[in-house]
Amino acid sequence: xxxxxxxxxxLAGAMVLSMxxxxxxxxxxxxxxxxxxxxxxxxxxxxEAPAADAGEAxEAPAAESAGSVELVVTTTFxxxxxxxxxxxxAVKAWEAETGNAVVDTSATADETFKTRVATxxxxxxxxxxxxxxxxxxxxxxxEAGKVVSIDEIRAEYPDYASNMNEDLITASxxxxxxxxxxxxxxxxxxxxxxxILEAAGVAMPGADYTMDQFKADCEKIKAAGYAPIxxxxxxxxxYWWEFAIFNNQSPATHLEIPxxxxxxxxxxxxxxxxxxxxxxxLGYFPENTLSATDDETFAMFTEGKAAFLIDGSWKVGGIVGxxxxxxxxxxxxxSAKLDKxxxxxxxxxxxxxxxxxxxxxxxxxxxxxKAWDDPAKRxxxxxxxxxxxxxxxxxxxxxxxxxxxxxxxxxxxxxFNSLQIKAMNMMAxxxxxxxxxxxxxxxxxxxxxxxxxxxxxxxxxxxxxxxAEGLDAYHNQ
Numbered sequence: 001x002x003x004x005x006x007x008x009x010x011l012a013g014a015m016v017l018s019m020x021x022x023x024x025x026x027x028x029x030x031x032x033x034x035x036x037x038x039x040x041x042x043x044x045x046x047x048e049a050p051a052a053d054a055g056e057a058x059e060a061p062a063a064e065s066a067g068s069v070e071l072v073v074t075t076t077f078x079x080x081x082x083x084x085x086x087x088x089x090a091v092k093a094w095e096a097e098t099g100n101a102v103v104d105t106s107a108t109a110d111e112t113f114k115t116r117v118a119t120x121x122x123x124x125x126x127x128x129x130x131x132x133x134x135x136x137x138x139x140x141x142x143e144a145g146k147v148v149s150i151d152e153i154r155a156e157y158p159d160y161a162s163n164m165n166e167d168l169i170t171a172s173x174x175x176x177x178x179x180x181x182x183x184x185x186x187x188x189x190x191x192x193x194x195x196i197l198e199a200a201g202v203a204m205p206g207a208d209y210t211m212d213q214f215k216a217d218c219e220k221i222k223a224a225g226y227a228p229i230x231x232x233x234x235x236x237x238x239y240w241w242e243f244a245i246f247n248n249q250s251p252a253t254h255l256e257i258p259x260x261x262x263x264x265x266x267x268x269x270x271x272x273x274x275x276x277x278x279x280x281x282l283g284y285f286p287e288n289t290l291s292a293t294d295d296e297t298f299a300m301f302t303e304g305k306a307a308f309l310i311d312g313s314w315k316v317g318g319i320v321g322x323x324x325x326x327x328x329x330x331x332x333x334x335s336a337k338l339d340k341x342x343x344x345x346x347x348x349x350x351x352x353x354x355x356x357x358x359x360x361x362x363x364x365x366x367x368x369x370k371a372w373d374d375p376a377k378r379x380x381x382x383x384x385x386x387x388x389x390x391x392x393x394x395x396x397x398x399x400x401x402x403x404x405x406x407x408x409x410x411x412x413x414x415x416f417n418s419l420q421i422k423a424m425n426m427m428a429x430x431x432x433x434x435x436x437x438x439x440x441x442x443x444x445x446x447x448x449x450x451x452x453x454x455x456x457x458x459x460x461x462x463x464x465x466x467x468a469e470g471l472d473a474y475h476n477q
Contacts, residue, residue, distance in 0.1 A: 069100045069380035071371070074117065075131035076109035076363065082317030083184070083397045085328075087388075090396070094387045100380050109133075110236070111450070114442075121146050128371035128381050131388075134170045134180040134364050135439030142174045147366045149177045157382050163391050168361055168404035173440065180364025181389045185402025187313045187359035187433065188239060189426060192342045196307040200224035205344045207429050209354045211247065211275075214347035218284040221307045227286040229279065230297045230306035234290040237276070237453040239310040242358055242436055243346045244272035250351035251432045257441060259475070261468035269471075273449060273456050273463035275349075280457035290454040302341075310346055313359075316419055335418065343423050345430075359433035361404055365389060445474040 077087035084106075091102045105127060107113045114137055120126045121141040130147070132138060141147055150169065153160045161169065161181045169178045194204060200221040205213070218228035231240055246254050248268035258266035279285065286297055286306060298315075300306040302322035309315070321327040323338040348354035365388060371381040387393060394403050399416075413421060438446065448461075448469040455461035 069377055070103060071100065071129060071377060071380055071384055072103045072105060072127040073129045073131075073384065074120075074127040075104075075106040076113070077131065078106040079108035080314070080318040080321070081108065082314045086396050090388055090393055094384060097387075098380070098383060100384075102384070106131075117141075118443075124370075126368050126370060128368055128374075128377055129384055130366045130368060131183070131363060132180070132366060133362055133439060134172070134182075135362060135435075136173055136442035137439065138172065138180070138366070139174050139442070142172050142179060146369050147179050148369055148372045149179050150181065151177065153367065153372075153382065160382060160386065161389065163406055164389070164404045165406050170361065170364070180366050181385055182361045182364040182404045183389055183394055184398035185359065185361040185404075187357055187402075187427065187430075188242070188311065188346070188436075189313075189343050189357055189423075190346045191301070191309040191311060191315060191319065192344055193301055193304060193307050193309075193340065194342050195304055195340045196221060196224075196226050200226065200307070202307075204342060205347065205354075207345060207353075207355050209345055209347045211347045211349040215279075215282070215284075218279075218282070218308075222283060227300060227306040228284040228308060229286075230301035230309040231285055232289055232292045232294045232297045233276070233280065233285060233457060234454045235292065236294040237450055238438060239312075240276050241272070241449060241453070242438055243310060244275045245269050245437065246272075246356070246358065246434070247275065247347075247349035247352050248272050251356050251434045254434050255437055255440065257437070257474060258467075258471055260471055261464050266467060266471065269467045270464045273467060276453070277457045277459070277463065290458075313423070316343075316423060319419060320417060333417070339418050341419055343419065343426050345426065353431055355429055355431040357430055357433055358436050359402070360435045361402060362435065362439055441470070441474060443477075445470045445477070448473070 073091070075087060077084045087106070088104075091104065095101055107116070114133075117126075117130065117132060117137075118140055121144065126141070126146060138147075150161055164181060169182060170180065171178050190205070192204065197204060197217075200217075200223070202217045202220050205217070221228040231237070233240070245268060248271045249265070253265060253268075256265055258269060260266050261270055280289070286292060286300060289297070297306065298309065298311075298318065299322075301309045302319060319341050320333065320338060323334050323341075324330065325332040325334070345354035345357065348356065365385045367381045367385060371377045391405060391407060394405055395409050397403075398405075399420075413424065416424070448466040449456065452461060452466050456463050456466050
C-alpha cells in the first residue's frame with residue numbers, strides 16, 4: 001500500500017500541475033493551458049516552436065568538469081520517440097559548450113531495451129547517465145546500489161535539480177529515496193483515423209464514449225472492410241492490457257496490485273484479459289495481430305487500414321512523421337493528410353470514465369555509481385543532467401506536455417500543428433491521470449499476460465491462470 005500511495009501522490013501532483021502551470025489568455029489558451037502540461041512529449045519533426053540558441057540553452061551549470069570527458073549515455077530518445085531529434089540537438093549543444101563527448105547508446109523503449117539495461121547493470125556495463133523508468137523497472141539496479149540518489153548528489157552539488165518541483169520527483173519503490181530527475185511527462189489515449197470513420201459511417205468518439213459504443217463502432221468499421229483496432233497483441237499488448245484492467249477498476253484502485261487472482265482486484269485483472277479476448281474473438285484486431293510487429297500495425301493505422309490506435313503521447317511524433325515525405329524534415333509535412341488524424345479518450349466502462357486516462361512523469365535521468373565514483377566523470381555527469389533538465393531544455397522536450405519544472409513556460413498554441421492542438425484540446429477534458437500499474441508490475445511478473453497474450457485470447461490458457469501466475473511471480477520475487 002505504501003508503494004501505491006507514493007505513486008498515486010506523485011500523479012495527483014502531476015495532474016494539478018497539468019491544470020495550473022501554464023497557458024495563454026482566451027479560449028485557445030485555456031485549452032493549451034490544461035492540455036499543454038498534461039499532454040505528451042513533442043517530436044522534433046513536429047516541433048515548430050523556435051528553439052533557443054545553443055548559447056542560451058542553459059545557464060552555467062553548478063558542475064563544470066575539467067578537461068575533456070567522454071560519457072556513455074543511454075536514453076529512450078531513439079527511433080520513433082518524439083524527442084529523438086531534440087535529444088540529439090541538446091547533446092550536440094552540451095558537447096560544444098563543455099568540450100566533453102557523449103557516446104550515445106539510446107534505444108527504443110521496449111521490453112528488449114529494459115532487459116538490456118538490467119543486464120548491463122548486472123554485468124558492470126552500465127552507462128554513466130541513464131534516462132529510464134522510475135518505477136519497478138529500476139528496482140534491481142537501485143537495490144544493487146548502482147545509481148546515486150539526488151540527496152547524495154546535492155551534498156556536493158546543492159543546486160542539483162533545484163529547478164524541479166520536489167513533489168513531482170518520484171521516489172523509488174525500493175527505499176523511498178529520489179534518484180531520477182524528470183524531464184517530461186506522458187499520457188496514453190486513443191488515436192483515430194477519421195478517414196476510416198467517415199467511410200464506415202462512424203462518428204468521432206467523445207468524452208462519454210463507452211465500450212459498448214466502441215464495439216458497435218468496431219462492427220461497422222469491420223463491415224466496411226477495415227481493421228477496427230491497430231494493435232500487435234503478440235508483440236506490444238501493453239496499452240490494451242493497461243486500459244482493459246483499468247476499465248474494470250477505478251482511478252482509486254488501479255495502482256493496487258492484487259494479492260491473488262481471486263480477490264476483487266484480481267478478478268478485475270482477469271476480466272480485463274477476458275475483455276481483450278472478446279475483442280479478439282469478434283475480429284476487431286488485425287488478422288495478423290498475434291504475429292505482427294507494433295511497427296506493422298502502426299503502419300496499418302497511418303496508411304488507412306486500421307481505425308483506432310491506443311498508444312502514448314510520444315506517438316504524436318510518429319503520426320506526424322508518417323505525414324511527411326521526409327520523416328526527418330518538418331518542411332515536408334502534408335498538413336491535409338495530418339488533419340485526417342485525431343486523438344480522443346479510451347472508451348470507458350463501469351467506474352472508469354473515458355476521460356480518466358493513464359499518464360504522469362514516469363522517467364528521469366539517473367547518474368550511475370560508476371560515473372559518480374570516477375573523479376574524471378562525476379562533474380561531467382552532473383553537468384550533463386543539469387543541462388538536459390534545465391529550464392531552457394525541458395520545455396523543448398515537454399512542449400505541450402507535462403514537466404516537473406517549478407517555473408513552467410506559457411504555451412503558445414499557434415506554434416503547434418493540428419494533431420498537437422487536438423491533443424491539447426483532448427487533455428483539457430481529462431478528469432484524472434493515473435499511473436500505469438504495469439510500471440509497478442515489472443519483469444517476469446508480466447510474462448504470463450504480456451508474452452502470454454496470444455495464448456489468452458486464443459483460449460489456450462485461461463485468463464485466471466495467466467493472471468495468477470503473474471501475481472505469484474510478483475509476490476514471490
